[in-house]
Structure formats: structure tokens, C-alpha cells
Amino acid sequence: MTANAPGQVCLMQGNEAIVRGAVEAGINFAASYPGSPSSQVLGMLGKIARERGFYAEWSTNEVCALQACTGASLANGRALCVVKQNGLLCTADALHCAAQAGVKGGLVIVSSDDPSAHSSTNEFDSRWQAMSAGIPLLEPTTMQEAKDMIPYAFELSEKVGQLVLIRVTTRVCHGRGNVTLGPLPEKPRALERVREWDRMVCVSYMHGPALQKLESLRECFETSPCNHYEGPEAPKKLIIAGGTGRLYGQEALRRLGVDKETGFLSLGTLWPLPESYILKRLRSAEEVLILEEVDPFLERAVQALAGREGLRVKFLGRDNALPAVGELDPDVVTSAICALTGAALPEKKPTGELELPVREMSFCAGCPHRATFYLLKRAMRQEKHPGVVVGDIGCYFMAGQSAGQYAWQTCNCMGSGVNVAEGLGQLTNYGLDQKVVTMCGDSTFFHTILPGLVNATYHNANMLLIVLDNSATAMTGFQPHPGTGLTAMGDHVKPMDIPKILDAVGCKVEVADPFDVVEAEKTLRWMLDQPGMNVLIMRQPCATLMTKERSKKPVRVYVDQDVCIGDGCGCDKYCSRVWGCPGNTWDFKKNKALIDPVTCVGCGVCAKLCPSGAIKVEGGEEA
């Protein structure tokens, strides 16, 4: 990653290519809050930051990250901010203000979108934020472009004094490809003291200059090396592609044998549109297919361009020839190209693949969240009127499914739980006759819960916030957060003490261990009966963190099948069916429970819940 070997070809993942690009760009500063599919980028940057002489941090949230980058830029530093789609939306105010103020040192945001929401709650399209904020937008398709666009974006950013947004998608972040390395700068860009009359402010009169910056970029983009065209000089059928659709499109054209007569315009600079460059091919076109991920962003922009120029073009895209939602794939792109070119749709070869049964996502074996949500369901059912539970985002998002006993009724975005619950909690003074519960992870607690916590405590909402303190940002791969005592650059610092923070805020606080099921349920039920703002910290490290610990004192958990009631009355597969740990499986031959020793991490909770005492725990602490 830090080898100074220009011209060397390396096989790289997209996220690695972004890191390499940042190193080649000589960044001074990098900040991020984790989020798929770009979570790995800052982790890698943190590891090489000292060696390359820049600073890298896992910020508490994306707003912190972007605004810190803005600070670095003011001192002429090159700053890279890495966020996922939702994170970019979190920064909306900061982004729009920074776009009006402009930048000094280059400021590049990499925002990763997750079409089809493989590891997200939903699909989003970051590109609208560039249009809305009035900043330039690039999108790579190959790993090489992912690397090359980083230094290119920094140059653009400094050339016009504006932030640059690079949009990437899951296939780019996680895909692999050859990357030819570029040279490394000797040292990072020189910082400059901020002078008395330096200004980087967001005021209304900066709107005009910001638009001018955008216009001047349009000119650069007309000749940008990021855009390519292949095909006839004056194509009748034209494909315009941005992002991963391009590779599918090029392959399909060749496979269908219509690549000669079809124009193929690949755009890497998406905003502002290189209008002349596009019009050169668009003028002759009768039909245009637009290939892009998530929303019809280019489609709308090119339609507007065609309309303005009075062109009569038929557009194919997300509105008609392609599914309106979901990631593009070779099949949908091929059939869209057939629709465009009239080529016959090739018969699909039977894949011979077995259709795998769809398995619902679940918490890991030994996950503390499973115990918390098991107890929460029991507690809710014991209420006279079952309470309302508000979800939040983390691994515990899965609590909305069977893994968490279908815990919650509503879930919005990171940090929303405490606020949604505050609203409900206030209404309990106005006739809403039920308990209100919400939850957050420890990382989310710092990310966006704090203001809501203050709000709910100050206004004394009747509610319970459960902090699922698993000592980790587990969902995205164990990045440090302020509660962990670690930083991205590997420093050990003083961890923030959540109970102390809560004490200072002034809400009622209790700490329980969700694996101590009897005591934890008592504490939970007691807290549910307390008026005002209550916080229960369910503390038990993430199973993945504990695996190492436990390997020191191996625990064997097994089922005594002679005692097991199995599916008989009195149990009905309580361990595997209700508790649902992946370690608790079923012996179909004997019709009895079984523990999969490979999956089981030995937490021993199922043994506490088995109604017949058939589950035995051997070794470990208890022994």
C-alpha cells in the first residue's frame, strides 16, 4: 500500500485502491465513521498514517469527520472524508455549508452506496447530494479508476477551491482488479498557517461564486480523461453509463454482437454534466439507454439536456427498461440492451446451481443482543399493555426479525430511537397507556444518541433506553469508538465512561448483564416501572470479542439427549426454536436437541433456559 513502485501492477480491492489513491495524493488528514461498503478504508489508512505522515481518525460520527476535514483544509491540508450513503446524508448541513464556503486544501469525500442494500437498511443514491450542494461528482467503475480518481479529485478540488464528491458502490469497494501504481509524493502537502484575513465562510453571497466554480469545472470535464466513448461517430443507438453498469453493458454488447453499431459513452465525471461531450453523441441518437446504480440521476440530467436542446430521443432506463430498484446485474442490463438494439434476448442457460434456502439473518452464537431481546420480549409480555419498542441501527437492527423475537415496531436511522421514543414517552402523560422502550449500541450512543438523550432527560420523557454495550462497533467490523479506548492510529487513550456520562446528564442508570438472565430481567422490569428517563446498560462483550477470551478456558456445552424433552409438551424445541442461537441445532434422527460444537462459543445461556436441565456446561469459569 505504501510501496513507492510506480508502474507496478497489483491486484487490489476497490477499498484498497482508494487507500492507495489517498497515499499517492499525499493527504494530510483522513476522517471517517464506519459504514458498509467502505468501512475498511479508514482502518487501512489508520495503520499507515504515521509512516506516511498524515493523521487519521475514526470520528464519532460523519458530521465530526467532515467538519474536521474542513478544518484541515483551512490549514491548506489535503483531507479525505469517507462515509457511507447514510453518513453522507447525516452531513447534509455541513456539506452544503462547506460547499458555499469552499475549501483551501483539497477536500474529497468518498461516499459509498449500497445498491440493493446488501449490508444496509436501504438503498440511497449519494449523487443527489452533489447536485444539491452544487459540488463536482466523480464515479469510478474499475479499481484503477478508484485509485486514480482520488489524486485527480484533489487536484480539481484545489483548482477551483471546492469539495469533490466521489461516489462508489458496493461492487467497486469489494471488487478486485489490477491497479497500476503511481508515484508517491515525498511528503504530504505543506500545511499553511491560517492567516488573519483568511476566510472560509458560508454566507449567502458565496452562492454565486460557488456556482461559478461548478461552471468552470464543467469545462474541465468536457475533456476529462475519466470519460470515454466507443462506437460509431453518429450513433443512432446510444448507451450512457456511469459506474458498474458500464462493465455489464460493454460485455453484453460484445456478447450480443451489437457493439459496432451501438455508441457507448462512459462517464466518470457525473456532475456537472460535460454537456458538449454528451451532446456530440446525443444529437444523432434516436434511442438512449442509461445504465447507472440506484436512482435515475444521469437519466434525468440527460433528459433535461435533450429537452433543452430540443432533441427527440427515446430514453430507456430505470423508468422502463430496467427495474426501478435494486442493483444492476448482467441479466437486467442484457435485456435492456436487447430492448435498445433489437437484438434477440439470449436464452438463459440453466445455471445448475441449487437455489439456496433463504435464511433469515440472525445474531451470532453467543451474541449478548440475543439475550437482551429475549428478556425484553418477556418483559413486554408481562406488561398489562405490551409496550412499544423503537429500534435503532446496529447489529441489533436484526432484532426486528425472529433473532430478536420481533422486538420493535419502528426503526428509522442511526440515533433515531431515543428521539422517536421521546415523542411517544411524552404522550404517556397525555393518555398513551403503554411503556416506551428503545435501544442503541455503544457506538451509536456516541454517534447520534447523545443529543437525544439530553433532550429526553431534560424533558423528562417516560421511557427506557437500553444501551447494548458490547464494547464494539460490531456491525461494521469492530472499529474503535470513544468507548473503546483505542484510536484508528492504534493509540490507547482514556475510554469514555457511558455510565458517568449518563450520570452527568441526570437520568436514572442501571447496569445489567444480559447473560445473568434472572437478575437482568428483574432489573429490566424494575426500570420499566420507573417514571421519567431511564437508561439500562446491558453490558456483555460481543461474542466475537469473547471468542479469544474463552479459548483460554474452553467450555463444552452439550445436550443430554436422554433428558431433553425435544418437541414434547413442556419444551417444543425451546433452545433451537425460541432462543434460536445458531449453536442450538436439532438432531433429526433422534428428534432431540443438539449443540453444534463448532458454532457454539460456550456462553452457556441456553443451559439456563432449558426447561428440563438437559443442556450441560463443562469447563470454563463455572467448573
Added chain:
Amino acid sequence: MLSTIALDTQVLRPGLCTGCGACQGLCPYWGSVDGRTVCFFDCERTDGRCQRFCPRMPTDLDALRKQFFPEDTILPEIGPFRGLYLTRAADESIRAKAQHGGSMTALVELALKEGFLDAAVLTRSRGGLNPEGVLATTPEEVRACSGSSFQVPPTLAVLNQALKENKYHSIGVAGTPCKTLAVYKMKANPLPENDNHAGNIGMVFGLFCGWGLDWDGLNALAAKHADPAKVSHMDIPPSKYHSLELREDGETVSVNLDEVTPLVRSGCRYCADMTAEFADLSIGGARSADGWDVDKGWNQIIVRSEKGQQLLDLAREKGVLEFKDAMEGGLEKLKKASLGKKRTAVRNLRELTGRPDDLGYLNPNRELFQDL
């Protein structure tokens, strides 16, 4: 239907649940909080003990009593009948803490001593508030259960657990009519694959019952009229008094019955049994020409089975119970009161189902009830 869904949709949601606890203490799916029956998670069995035992799941009551009692002893109004007696405990110390005459406490104690039973599932009334089911094996433990609570705890959960442990082999049960019906369902209809040692059920002692009260409602009512911690006794005098009496620190506080009737447990509104027709012996407060001041220290007992008769005869023989002559026309009065409760139940069930010919859980014996 899946067990938990069956009970939830046919018993809990329509408001029929008695809180008896027959579905509890068997598995991790059912529990109870302050007299409310709670389903924690869904069970996917289509047959199970909870469904089979629940007294509010459809039951062929006629077949059930014919299975356990000779047909010629069965009176349509009050069920199996071998005699009606007025009794009280001879031991004054029992009477001092008892609900009425202490006959129940004295008889259970005797049954344990004489080997009729080796344990008894009773209810500790705790002065009437926040009662709980207990498994008693000593005279002290039996006496600690004297007195009635109008809150209804899931005492049969304790029975289920005791049966599961299989430590005692002749377990007596005292309870309200809903509970004793459930106990007979346990005896008559065990799950083939798991009979829960139903053979260990010994004698059944029924309590007369007009209705039970909502748990939270009664706690609030008691707190309104007295210091709940000091309440040692509660009772409902005959209807002409139109009151609920609380004993606080030895003083009697009278609460207008109008404050009480809205607190009647929903499930009790559909109950067609006043005298605990499924039992060896059924015990209630006495009604005699001597008036309430005397009656409140006496019981009336219906003997229903041979075993019940044996125990009562033994109690007479050993001087454990004192007897006095039953009131002229006492049986007729009892029948009338019992029929009254049946009629109310039928009316309320019709209202619930919305159909005159749909009596819900009583449907298997529709012909016995619809012309009452």
C-alpha cells in the same frame, strides 16, 4: 391450532381466562403476573397440556362428571351430592385466622395427618392481597394458608410443578371452581405422551365462589379504604349488606359493593359453577337462620364423593369439626343461588358470542344450559 394461539384467541383475548394457572408451570411459554396470564413466546405444538387442562377451553362437563361420580348422585343445579353439612373447626386457633369456620384448614390438616394426602396445593391469602400458590406438607404450612383472597393467583402452576417433580404421590388441591374443574380435566384427559403424573392428584377441595376480583383493581380499592399492609381479612357478607368488609388492625371497614362489582374478573362473568361441582368436598360460608354474625364463623360443606364422605366422617369421629343442623330449606336456597350463577354465565356468554345458541366453552353441553 397451535397451543399458545388457541388459548390466546379462545380464552385470553375474549376475556375468559380465570387465572387458574392450569396452563402454567409446565413449560417456558406460560406465566402469570399479578393474576394476568402471560404468554411469553409462541409454542408450535398443536396438542398440549395447556389446551387440555384449561377450564375455559370447551369441555364436556356432563361426560366429565359421569366419569368420576355416580350418575344417581348428580343434581342438575349443584352437581354430585351426598349431603350438606354445617360445620366449623373445633380448634379455636384455626377459626381465629380462618375465612369462615376454618373447616377447610381443619380438613386439609386432617387429610395430611391421616395419610389421605402427602402434600396439599393451597393458596396463601396474605390477608387478601397479593396471594400466592404454595405446596404445603405440614400442619403449620396448611394453617398459614387460612383465609380467602378475592384476587386469584395461578395456584395450579404450583400443582403442575409438584406433579412434574413426582416427589409426592397424593397431592390435595384446594381451589375455586375454575381450578377444581381444571384439576379434573388433568385427571380425565392427560396427554398420552406425558401424563404429568396425574395419578398423583389426591383429594380435591372446592371453594364456593361468586366471583374473583381484578388484581390491580382490588389493590387500588384496598389502598383507598385502608393501609394495605395492615389488611388481615376480607369478606363479602350476604347480599343484603351490599358490602365488602376489610379488617384493618382488627377494625372492620365496610366498602360499598358498588365500588367492588366493576372489579369482577372478566373470566368470572362466564363461570357457571358456584359450588365447585368437581371436588370431593366443596366448602363455602354458612347461611342459616342465625344470621351473618353467627354464620360467618361457620361453613357449609357439600360432600360429593365417597372419599369426601370418609374424610368428613373421620373429622366428626376425631372431633376435628363441630357440626350443627343444616337450615330448613338450605339446600333449596343453595340450588337457587347456584342456578342464578349459571344463568348469568349463559347470558354473558351469549352476549360475548353474539349468538343465542353459541355458549362458547359450554357448547358441548349446550342442551344442559340453554333452557336455564
